Amino acid sequence: MKKNAIALILLLFVLLLAACQDDPPQPEATEEPKPQPVQVSEDQTAAEARLVEYIALWTKGDFQNMYANYLNEGTKGAFGEAVFIDWQRQLQEELNIQNVKVAHTPAENTDWNKDQPADFNLAIAMETGGGPVEFNKTMSLLYENEDWFVEWDPSFIVPGLEEGDKVSSSKALPPRGEIIDRQKKPLVFNAAGYEVGVIPEKFDRKARTNDLAILLGMTPEAINEKLDQSWVQPHHYVPLAHIKEDQVVLDKLFAMTGTVREEKTMRSYPFGGPLSHITGFIGPITAEQLAALPGYQRDDVIGRRGLEELYEERLRGTAGGRIIIQKANGGGNVTAAEREPAQGEAVHLSIDAGLQKRLYTAMSGKPGAAAAVDPKTGEVFALVSSPGYNPNDFIPNITASRYQKLASDPRLVFFNRFAAAYTPGAALNPVVAAAGLKAETIKADAINKTLNATPHNAYAAAIKAQGIDAFKANLAAFGFGEPLPFAIELTPSQLSVDGVPGSAGQVQANILHLASAYTAFLNEGTIYEPALLFGQEPKVWKKGLVTKEGAESMQAALKTALAKTKLGQAGIAGTLSTVKASGKENGVFVGYDTGNPAYVIALIVEGTDKKTLEAAVLAAFNK
Structure with a gap:
């Protein structure tokens, strides 16, 4: 027993000495990726459990992990990392492969023979730039090195693909859906046109730039800006502008040596400024959007502002395309996937383009906002931000100089005032x-006293009579302090800027809410949710704000309030006033035509007086 103990001690001593010796230099080890844990059921066989883990990595695109930990030695020897990892990643990017889904048929066999392959039926589906790809394939797992490993070949990427084949895809963009007003008048549509450009080495820039600028509706400076871009080479085609189909212009253009035309579908915004903050515009997808949004490719366009952005999914449609495999050794071409483009959905608005344009024109380019709402349905007939911009400037790409000019406009043309x-x-x-x-x-006979009071006095008297908490609750019943339920996000109206209601100067309201609030007086105390889409079922937002008799009294008071003005003589009821804000007087009107109260109009014009505002209101009602 003692001899054994002594021998054990000597052995430990020898090992300790060996450990203290300098280790010979070793090459740096590169850490291979480790398998990610995947939950498998207890009744799955070892082979099936390995397959489930492999599929999880497959759908994530973790090719490095798949190669290092799940491929059998035969597959690694036949294809190597260059084919399995690099080529697979390259094809995923080039073919825009996304949303890979793989399902396997659970094995009935619970005791695989380790000398035989374990075969599983797979259903593979994915989205590609050439359309959806779906196919079934058998995957085999082989037992080696005391575990199960996958046997793979390139046909698991795309059906029929073999090493040495070349793969290409073509894309067919769908027509984008139109945006139409309540009378189905197009507010945004796809127009036939041409992209016009030049090949610099063939174009006489010095002699013909001015002539070309006139035909394209550009400035010579804008053309030179495009031709002087850093990427431009003498033999490159340089796109300059999109133009509508006009044979006279086209004939003059292409009489110039070096000009090139290409048929294009152009996005067109026929109403320009009056509807710019509603429609928005489209533009090339950004790198950030490309990374965040599935289903898009680098050359896609996307809604950038307004309804083009809000209803992007409905408007964009589904791109079509084909995936072609060019077989090695002259084996011909094989179509692996094909999809026809599907046109985007039209968006039918409740907006009345004629009324929208009339309100915008009535504001004479001054900064401000306007809204028109149907009191019986909540449909929004107009929603204006002035001044606007021309969305057509962004088709296909706005020049840096033009954008800078718009962005530096002191009237802030990109600022959406109706929001x-x-x-x-x-x-x-x-x-x-x-x-x-x-x-x-x-009482009803005292309404006019409140209407004719200064905002401060009306507010203070109400707080004194009702108490601050009851007054806050009564105004909150009109929706102050909560978001307006509307398709476009608007700044919520609130009773106080600093959170402590105490004066009328603290109240803030967006223009659409202001118009909607007055609809209660024409609808027996009910306000409908404002609707932007045509044909929506009216949905009550607030009710019981006044009784039927109270609503009638409010109508009479609103009519009396303007009786001595030109508006009253024209049959318009409501309120007309100015209010100091941010160091200037803003004109504010809310009211309706008593002869035809089809809608309530709210109008705010910044930096104006009552007389100018009165003229704008008459123009808004076409009187």
């Missing part, structure tokens, strides 16, 4: 009066 909130001033008085009627702190 902003303004101080409503005396336009809030009817809402304050309605709150008083409901709280029974004022």
